[in-house]
Amino acid sequence: MPPYIFNFEIHTHIHHFLSATNTMTESTTAPSTSTSTELEVLVALVGRLSAASMEAMRLAVEVQARLPAVVAGERAAATAAADAAAAAAAAAELTADPVWVRGVPKTPAEIVAQYPEGSGETWYVVIRGREPGFYRTSAEADRVCNGVPNQLKEKKKSRRDAIAWYRSLYEGPDGEGVQKWTEA
Known part of the structure; x- marks a missing residue:
């Protein structure tokens, strides 16, 4: 699902929730300030969740865009780095104290x-x-x-x-x- 559709759905649900809550508070004689404060906190949390979701999707797209270049052009470099890391780990294992x-x-x-x-x-x-x-x-x-x-x-x-x-x-x-x- 594209990020803008996901974001639109969240905002639509928030709008419906706010409309329902406003209707309920208008029907009562004295609106509750604690409900209003809780609602503001929930809306802020949903907004932060939406922003985090958007950032995660942006990062996923960025990783996917870079992946073919790494696989195609840098496979040899990655293999050499892995071999060097394995050799270093083996050398460290020989010199490290046993467990x-x-x-x-x-x-x-x-x-x-x-x-x-x-x-x-x-x-x-x-x-x-x-x-x-x-x-x-x-x-x-x-x-x-x-x-x-x-x-x-x-x-x-x-x-x-x-x-x-x-x-x-x-x-x-x-x-x-x-x-x-x-x-x-």
Whole structure:
């Protein structure tokens, strides 16, 4: 629908509304000033809506007029720009810090069951890392912790000490103290 027809229809509806309202207020003995004020506000809002609608239609026509030139003459430039943006995004992704998401760590009971008595004396306990738990070597514990924010690990001399430390930091049903982190 052309914009001038839409605008004409709005003004026609406003005119009919005003005529009906004037007829109603003439039939009453005392016209209401609040109704008059509300009506003025409504008319002003409809006028602003009409102006915004006209501006939106003008912009749509302008965009449609420019679209064939972009599609026909500048397709190569747009493709080159998109390729450059993709390369920049890929480079930024390689240098950006990873996003970490919390997972559910093993409970102390699961840790005790996984590492039975007599399964070694020296333990590396990971409290905050990719997979919290017990590890036999420092290299294994480092592999699980490297890059993780606020990582926490410690070497314990016995299974009993390792389990006690893990339990003391586990806290709550979801293990708020023990934190499992994975890259998103």
